[in-house]
Amino acid sequence: MLAANSLRGMLISTQHNFSWLTAGGRNGVDLSREAGIGALLIRDDGKRFVLANRIEMPRLLSEELEGEEFEPVDFAWEEEKASPAFLPQLALRLLGKDGPLASDVGLGPGTVAIEAAVARCRYQLTGSEVERFRSLASDAARAIGNLARRLTPGETEHEVARRVADALATHNIRAVVNLVAADERIQKYRHPVPTDRRWEKIIMIVVCAQRGGMIASLTRIVSSGAISEELHRRTLAAARVNAHLLAATRPNVSGADLYRLAARTYAEAGFENEERLHHQGGAAGYRTRDWVAHPACMERVQVNQAFAWNPSVTGTKVEETCIALADGVDVLTSMSDWPQIPVQIEGREYLSPDILVL
Numbered sequence: 001m002l003a004a005n006s007l008r009g010m011l012i013s014t015q016h017n018f019s020w021l022t023a024g025g026r027n028g029v030d031l032s033r034e035a036g037i038g039a040l041l042i043r044d045d046g047k048r049f050v051l052a053n054r055i056e057m058p059r060l061l062s063e064e065l066e067g068e069e070f071e072p073v074d075f076a077w078e079e080e081k082a083s084p085a086f087l088p089q090l091a092l093r094l095l096g097k098d099g100p101l102a103s104d105v106g107l108g109p110g111t112v113a114i115e116a117a118v119a120r121c122r123y124q125l126t127g128s129e130v131e132r133f134r135s136l137a138s139d140a141a142r143a144i145g146n147l148a149r150r151l152t153p154g155e156t157e158h159e160v161a162r163r164v165a166d167a168l169a170t171h172n173i174r175a176v177v178n179l180v181a182a183d184e185r186i187q188k189y190r191h192p193v194p195t196d197r198r199w200e201k202i203i204m205i206v207v208c209a210q211r212g213g214m215i216a217s218l219t220r221i222v223s224s225g226a227i228s229e230e231l232h233r234r235t236l237a238a239a240r241v242n243a244h245l246l247a248a249t250r251p252n253v254s255g256a257d258l259y260r261l262a263a264r265t266y267a268e269a270g271f272e273n274e275e276r277l278h279h280q281g282g283a284a285g286y287r288t289r290d291w292v293a294h295p296a297c298m299e300r301v302q303v304n305q306a307f308a309w310n311p312s313v314t315g316t317k318v319e320e321t322c323i324a325l326a327d328g329v330d331v332l333t334s335m336s337d338w339p340q341i342p343v344q345i346e347g348r349e350y351l352s353p354d355i356l357v358l
Contacts, residue, residue: 001121002044002102005114010102011051011091012040012118016286017104019213020122024132025064026213029056035105040070041091049094051087053077119290123283125304129214130323133285133306137216137321137332139171140209144220145335148356151203153224157182157194160203168209176215177208177288186221187315190278201225202355204317208288215288217281217308218333219319221355231355234313236341237269239352241311242318243343245280246331246350249307249324255282255297262293262311271313281309284321318352 002010012018013035018027027036038052038060050070052060057074073094080086088111092101103111104118125133147167151160157180165175181192182199192204201224208217221235244265248258259280266274282292283299284306291299301307301324310319318341322329331351334340339354 001117002042005102005117007044007100007102007112007114008097009041009043009091009095010104010118011088011111012042012104013087014104014115016213017118017122020286022065022068023128024212024214025060025068027060027064038064039087039091041073041094043095047071049073051075051090051094053080119287122286123290123305124302125285125306125323130304132212133214133216133323134332136173136209136211136214137218139211140168140173140207140216141218141333141335141338143167143171143173144205144207144218145338148205148220148222149358151199151222151358153200154198156196156198157185157192157203158196160199160205161194164205164207168207171211173209173211175207176210177206177217179206180204181206186317190312199224202227202231206317206319213286214306215284215286216321216333217284217288217310217319218321218353219310219317220338220353221316223355223357226357227355231316234271235316235318235355237266237271238311238313238316238318239341239354240269240343241265241280242309242320242352243345243350245309245311246322246329247345247348249301249309249322249329251301251303251324251326253301255291255293255299256295258282258301259293259295259297266311266313274313275311277314278310278312280311281319282307284308316355320353 015028015036027038029037037056041049048070051073054074101111102114104115106113160180161178180194181204182197185192186204204221206219262280263275279292283290305324308321320333322331340351341354342349
């Protein structure tokens, strides 16, 4: 990527890219910021550095970069605070030649921000990344599934969200998105931030679960007692859209093609234009979504790229995370002990999570 863009080096500062380049290492302390407390410099000759102030360097080396071949370059924290340009100027000196210096965030004069190009380097997961992702997705799905079976009407959305966070934390997983909706709030809001509303009949849990920098997404809905025919019909329609998206997630298919497929399937199921009320999901990995499918999206599916599809029909939703393989998808968050909705497409069965009736 550096050669293709005639760049001398790349400074990696964001938390998601740091995790990617270090196989799960973390430079995050203040999680309200995109950039972390240490940066990685990659030169065009392959030499690699870790840059951090003297507060952070010892822990980075012993806990996040153990066994990694990064040459440490530390500095006084006062120097870093004194000038916003300190870090890029230090990186430019370490290049040993004139710039330009690329960065995954805007760092001022002498640098060029090219996060999109870095993201494309992340899209195709390595074999070890796939296994890490598979383990994360399985642990997250099992934790949420086990929790869902223990829910009881009368709990507030806030209480359920806390239990979700606790269940995931048992597996060293952090909920970077933790949404909960009770009853009528499922129909009203696509992104229901938890409130003090107590659930009575239906509750929906939406999670983006992060471990080692990677993020798996899933949605589960629980009902206290039998669901209505209309809710069943709507959930079947969302599952049908999900199945068609899974079937079409194949190498070289564009995001625009996938969007049009979803729109067509909604219409065929009797819910025309439902795709306009919320995005359908898209490429995943080290961010909740690297790109989402939309009418002008020219990004294309790659082999071993992660995807999280989340089709919804007002009042219900299905969501799973998968890996695109050469001959189809492998759904990583699907659990055999959760009720499933099967959809047959061209001789292959695709499963989507149904509503769990307690």
